[in-house]
Amino acid sequence: MYEVEVKVPADLEAVRTRLEARDGTRERAIVQEDTYYDAPHRSFVETDEALRIRRESNPEAGSDETRITYKGPLLDEQSKSREEHETAVEDGETMNAVLTNLGFEPAATVRKERERFALENGEYDYTITLDSVDGVGEYVEVETEVETEADLESARDGAYDVLERLELDPGEQLRTSYLGLLLES
Amino acid sequence: MYEVEVKVPADLEAVRTRLEARDGTRERAIVQEDTYYDAPHRSFVETDEALRIRRESNPEAGSDETRITYKGPLLDEQSKSREEHETAVEDGETMNAVLTNLGFEPAATVRKERERFALENGEYDYTITLDSVDGVGEYVEVETEVETEADLESARDGAYDVLERLELDPGEQLRTSYLGLLLES
Numbered sequence: 001m002y003e004v005e006v007k008v009p010a011d012l013e014a015v016r017t018r019l020e021a022r023d024g025t026r027e028r029a030i031v032q033e034d035t036y037y038d039a040p041h042r043s044f045v046e047t048d049e050a051l052r053i054r055r056e057s058n059p060e061a062g063s064d065e066t067r068i069t070y071k072g073p074l075l076d077e078q079s080k081s082r083e084e085h086e087t088a089v090e091d092g093e094t095m096n097a098v099l100t101n102l103g104f105e106p107a108a109t110v111r112k113e114r115e116r117f118a119l120e121n122g123e124y125d126y127t128i129t130l131d132s133v134d135g136v137g138e139y140v141e142v143e144t145e146v147e148t149e150a151d152l153e154s155a156r157d158g159a160y161d162v163l164e165r166l167e168l169d170p171g172e173q174l175r176t177s178y179l180g181l182l183l184e185s
Numbered sequence: 186m187y188e189v190e191v192k193v194p195a196d197l198e199a200v201r202t203r204l205e206a207r208d209g210t211r212e213r214a215i216v217q218e219d220t221y222y223d224a225p226h227r228s229f230v231e232t233d234e235a236l237r238i239r240r241e242s243n244p245e246a247g248s249d250e251t252r253i254t255y256k257g258p259l260l261d262e263q264s265k266s267r268e269e270h271e272t273a274v275e276d277g278e279t280m281n282a283v284l285t286n287l288g289f290e291p292a293a294t295v296r297k298e299r300e301r302f303a304l305e306n307g308e309y310d311y312t313i314t315l316d317s318v319d320g321v322g323e324y325v326e327v328e329t330e331v332e333t334e335a336d337l338e339s340a341r342d343g344a345y346d347v348l349e350r351l352e353l354d355p356g357e358q359l360r361t362s363y364l365g366l367l368l369e370s
Contacts, residue, residue, distance in 0.1 A: 087274055087275045087276040095272055101234075103226060
């Protein structure tokens with residue numbers, strides 16, 4: 001499985017209106033609050049790893065959940081794939097206490113509101129996420145998944161086309177994560 | 186809150202018969218499988234800390250649960266109190282993968298079957314646990330909690346009395362944890 005993901009800065013209010021006009025289906029709105037940790041025994045920046053506690057709430061559904069995630073270094077530049085292990089934990093504050101007692105320190109917290117739409121374009125189904133990221137700004141992500149490397153190019157072209165239909169500029173594509181943008185700001 | 190806990194080796198079959206004759210109330214039987222981890226950046230033996238994943242199942246209730254626990258060093262020799270943080274995790278195997286990727290290594294696994302009874306003795310309610318510990322042996326633990334330090338001595342005397350009523354010898358009291366006994370064996 002290969003993931004295509006394109007992210008550009010955007011005015012979310014305007015994009016929302018255009019999505020509705022182009023039959024985008026609104027799926028859900030969630031709030032994610034991600035705390036990233038520094039390790040006591042190695043630099044995750046150098047090793048290209050991450051340890052995160054994510055609190056995710058869906059105000060419309062009245063649900064919320066906390067998960068702990070480990071992400072390993074990039075295995076493959078093309079597919080951007082990483083070893084990843086994630087599981088739900090009952091209590092995020094307690095998990096934070098376990099980690100901090102072991103010497104892991106909260107390094108940064110990224111909070112974002114995410115509104116997700118689905119939109120078909122040619123042979124691919126795209127997920128369009130309108131992200132409002134505290135202290136960073138507003139962004140639109142267009143994503144899809146393909147089975148084989150051979151499909152990557154046409155799926156990426158399709159994603160650029162989706163951006164253009166939403167009057168966004170694929171040339172403004174950003175490859176930096178929200179955590180990276182926050183740390184740069 | 187102060188905890189009184191006395192543990193002695195025992196023949197569980199004989200103790201079970203005596204408990205039934207003395208109106209001990211059987212509460213539940215569970216299986217606990219505890220994996221203790223070594224840290225990559227300090228020696229938990231030296232710092233008197235522990236990191237554990239516990240898988241606990243109750244075959245009679247058909248339930249099972251996994252929890253992660255951090256235990257800090259002894260704060261107080263008399264009450265044996267420690268800082269402790271524990272929360273449930275959805276998937277123990279994934280939590281193990283998070284820890285091992287961070288450099289924590291499984292050091293030992295203690296598996297025990299625990300059958301719990303309740304028994305009154307004087308002014309205290311005691312919990313009596315019949316433990317069959319893989320690779321270690323059979324033990325009985327008699328426990329209660331008291332509000333003040335002044336009550337510790339009478340509660341401990343009561344626990345010794347419970348042991349004698351079960352034809353066990355308080356003089357055989359062991360202070361080593363099951364993990365310690367396993368590592369010594």
